[in-house]
Structures are given as C-alpha cells and as structure tokens.
Amino acid sequence: MRILKHILMIALIFLMAFSTMTVAFAAVEDTGFSDVSADAWYTDAVMYCTENSLMSGTDETAFSPNESMTRAMLATVLYRMDDSPSVTGTDHFTDTEEDAWYSDGVLWASQNGIISGYNNDTFGTEDAVTREQIAAILWRYAGSPETDVKADFSDEEQISSWAKQAVDWAQSSGYMSGTTGNRFNPVGNATRAEVAAVIMRYQVGQNVSPSEPEMDVNTDTEQNVLVAYFSCTGNTEGVANRISSILDADLYEIIPQIPYTDEDLNYGDDSSRTSLEMNDPSARPAISGNIENMDEYDVVFIGYPIWWGEAPRIINTFLESYDFSGKTIIPFCTSGSSGIGSSAQEIQNSTENAVWMDGHRFGAGATESDVRSWIDGLEVDFVTLAND
Numbered sequence: 001m002r003i004l005k006h007i008l009m010i011a012l013i014f015l016m017a018f019s020t021m022t023v024a025f026a027a028v029e030d031t032g033f034s035d036v037s038a039d040a041w042y043t044d045a046v047m048y049c050t051e052n053s054l055m056s057g058t059d060e061t062a063f064s065p066n067e068s069m070t071r072a073m074l075a076t077v078l079y080r081m082d083d084s085p086s087v088t089g090t091d092h093f094t095d096t097e098e099d100a101w102y103s104d105g106v107l108w109a110s111q112n113g114i115i116s117g118y119n120n121d122t123f124g125t126e127d128a129v130t131r132e133q134i135a136a137i138l139w140r141y142a143g144s145p146e147t148d149v150k151a152d153f154s155d156e157e158q159i160s161s162w163a164k165q166a167v168d169w170a171q172s173s174g175y176m177s178g179t180t181g182n183r184f185n186p187v188g189n190a191t192r193a194e195v196a197a198v199i200m201r202y203q204v205g206q207n208v209s210p211s212e213p214e215m216d217v218n219t220d221t222e223q224n225v226l227v228a229y230f231s232c233t234g235n236t237e238g239v240a241n242r243i244s245s246i247l248d249a250d251l252y253e254i255i256p257q258i259p260y261t262d263e264d265l266n267y268g269d270d271s272s273r274t275s276l277e278m279n280d281p282s283a284r285p286a287i288s289g290n291i292e293n294m295d296e297y298d299v300v301f302i303g304y305p306i307w308w309g310e311a312p313r314i315i316n317t318f319l320e321s322y323d324f325s326g327k328t329i330i331p332f333c334t335s336g337s338s339g340i341g342s343s344a345q346e347i348q349n350s351t352e353n354a355v356w357m358d359g360h361r362f363g364a365g366a367t368e369s370d371v372r373s374w375i376d377g378l379e380v381d382f383v384t385l386a387n388d
C-alpha cells in the first residue's frame with residue numbers, strides 16, 4: 001500500500017449588582033485590539049482593564065488574551081489598582097532587574113506583603129501566575145478578609161494549604177469560579193483574559209468607579225462554545241460528541257454537499273476524489289447548510305480526520321465561510337497513526353484574526369477520559385455557571 005503519504009492534529013456569568021453600581025455602560029464596537037472581538041466573553045474585562053490603565057496591550061494592536069499572565073505583570077496591575085504610590089528602596093530578589101517596567105510594582109507588592117516571592121529569594125518574575133496564586137495574591141491585596149463559606153471544588157484537595165482560605169474568599173465573593181467539572185484547577189496558569197476578568201469583578205464588586213465612565217459590561221458573558229466537525233467514518237464524530245457533552249456545547253456536523261463514498265475515500269487510488277482534492281490545495285468542496293448564529297460563539301472546536309497528513313479541504317471551506325475574528329479556535333483530529341502535525345497550521349491561513357490554540361490528535365478509540373483530560377488541560381476558562 002502506498003501508505004499514507006504523510007503518515008506521517010466565566011461561569012461565572014457576571015451577576016453583578018448593577019443596581020448598586022455607579023458605573024455607566026454603553027456598547028463596545030471596536031475594542032482596538034485585533035485579537036479581542038467585540039463579543040468575546042472577556043471583552044468587557046479587557047476594556048475595563050485597559051481603559052482604566054490597569055493593563056495594556058502586548059503591542060499596539062494585540063492584547064494576547066490567551067497568553068499567560070506573569071507574576072511581574074500581576075504585581076504591576078495591583079500596583080496600578082492602588083494608584084501607583086511612590087516606593088523607596090530596592091527589592092532583594094535575585095531574578096529582578098533594576099529599573100525594569102515592573103520594578104516599582106514588584107517592590108510595592110513585596111513591601112506590602114502581597115507577593116513575597118519564593119523561599120529562595122526569587123520573585124518568579126517571568127513565571128506564569130497560577131490560579132491559586134491569583135486567589136491568594138488578590139486576597140492579600142484585599143487585606144486577607146475572613147470568610148465562613150467554604151468552596152466545594154471537586155479538586156479541593158489539590159489546592160495548596162496557603163491558598164485555601166483565599167480560594168474560599170475568591171469563590172464566595174464571585175471573583176473566581178470553577179472550570180469544567182467544578183474544578184478549580186489550582187495550578188493551571190491563568191491567561192491575561194482570565195486575570196482581566198477577575199480584576200474587573202473585584203474592582204466593580206468594590207464599587208470602584210472606572211475613570212472612563214463609558215463601559216460595556218455584557219450581562220450575558222457565558223462563553224458560548226461550538227464543536228464543529230467533519231467525519232466520514234465516525235471517529236472524529238465520536239470525539240466531537242464527547243467534547244460537546246463534557247462542555248455542554250453546541251454541536252455542528254460539516255456535511256458535504258456531495259457525500260464521500262467508499263471509493264472516494266480510497267487513499268490507495270491516486271485518482272480517487274480524496275486523492276485529487278488533497279493534491280489540489282485550492283480545492284474547496286461545498287458544504288450543505290450553514291450556521292446562522294456563528295456570531296454568538298466565542299470558542300469553536302474544529303475536528304477533522306487526517307487525510308494525507310493534512311486537514312481535508314472541506315475544513316478550509318468551512319473556515320472561509322465565516323468571520324472568526326477574535327474567536328478562539330481549538331483544533332482536534334483523529335487519524336490512523338499520524339500526529340496533528342502541521343495540519344492545524346495550514347488551515348489557520350483560512351481565518352483572519354482568530355486566536356488559534358494548539359490542537360490535539362486522538363486515536364479512533366478515544367475514551368471519555370482521554371477527551372476530558374485534554375479539555376481539563378486547556379488554558380481556557382469554559383465558564384458555564386448559570387446566572388441564577
């Protein structure tokens with residue numbers, strides 16, 4: 001057999017007490033960041049943090065919502081929340097530089113016992129901040145308040161003892177919520193979007209008026225997740241079904257206008273339909289039907305079988321049929337043995353301004369636990385709590 005040539009893929013719904021807030025809200029149409037769409041779940045938080053000079057973009061046009069937040073960044077955000085008081089002295093950390101953009105924030109955070117650094121005299125300047133660290137740091141910033149309410153996350157025992165009280169407080173105050181399966185995921189890294197959301201919830205919860213009064217806070221910030229997939233022999237469909245049921249996400253099957261027959265799928269035949277399509281990068285097999293409410297989705301999983309080491313051309317057709325700007329796309333695939341390889345990079349060219357995450361390849365017999373552990377490891381806050 002000519003073997004496979006390339007064998008080579010928040011729920012916190014913000015139930016904010018608007019009636020008690022002094023904040024005025026209006027719709028945001030252009031966020032000013034190419035990677036933050038007007039309707040992403042984190043848009044309000046990004047706008048809040050940037051308009052109040054608590055956070056800024058990673059360059060002139062990008063906010064990098066899915067990048068990790070470092071400890072130096074978090075120290076700086078909290079320092080700004082405290083109106084950047086003047087500081088004197090130098091910090092004792094061995095991994096900080098003098099006169100760096102974070103110097104004042106780090107010094108202030110350590111002098112005020114908000115972030116004390118690690119035992120070995122390092123601050124962990126570039127270390128990604130974990131979810132339990134955020135809870136503990138924000139809790140200390142808030143003055144280490146007592147709380148009687150105990151959080152009941154399913155991975156409670158994995159939360160470090162020094163962070164438990166802070167997590168109880170952060171959860172009961174509505175600043176942080178669980179991820180899939182009511183997990184807190186304490187050592188998971190927090191993204192810049194997640195931190196922006198926590199900061200906004202905290203600030204607005206404290207009734208701190210933003211300096212810019214015109215703000216948009218969408219009351220429906222539940223992340224809408226779509227699982228779109230193409231599957232001819234059911235393997236990818238099986239994984240798509242599992243993702244959809246784990247995340248309670250909508251499911252959409254990409255159905256070709258002309259179905260693929262067994263002969264079409266014969267990769268041993270150089271003139272079969274799939275061989276011809278995969279040999280022609282410009283082939284765009286037509287899709288039957290379309291998704292009318294694509295605008296409503298924040299996160300789109302896109303699943304496909306590996307064909308000759310690539311994604312089938314119909315995936316390009318699908319991606320070129322909608323505007324994915326600002327949406328997070330998470331590819332996954334199934335295959336006989338090939339990895340996801342460069343298949344996901346190749347289909348990225350069919351979207352503009354989407355935020356692509358690394359993809360994952362599953363075998364034909366992927367189990368529920370295989371799929372669940374992949375989803376749990378994704379650095380996406382699939383906030384799905386109901387707002388009641």
Ligand SMILES: Cc1cc2nc3c(=O)[nH]c(=O)nc-3n(C[C@H](O)[C@H](O)[C@H](O)COP(=O)(O)O)c2cc1C
Nearest residue numbers: 231232233234235236305306308309335336337338
């Ligand atoms: C035309 C064609 C090409 C394929 N190419 C590869 C390949 O390059 N590497 C591989 O591991 N599997 C390859 N496969 C196997 C499929 O990726 C695998 O069976 C997949 O799970 C099928 O998914 P589905 O059931 O959702 O259609 C190919 C299958 C077909 C039909």
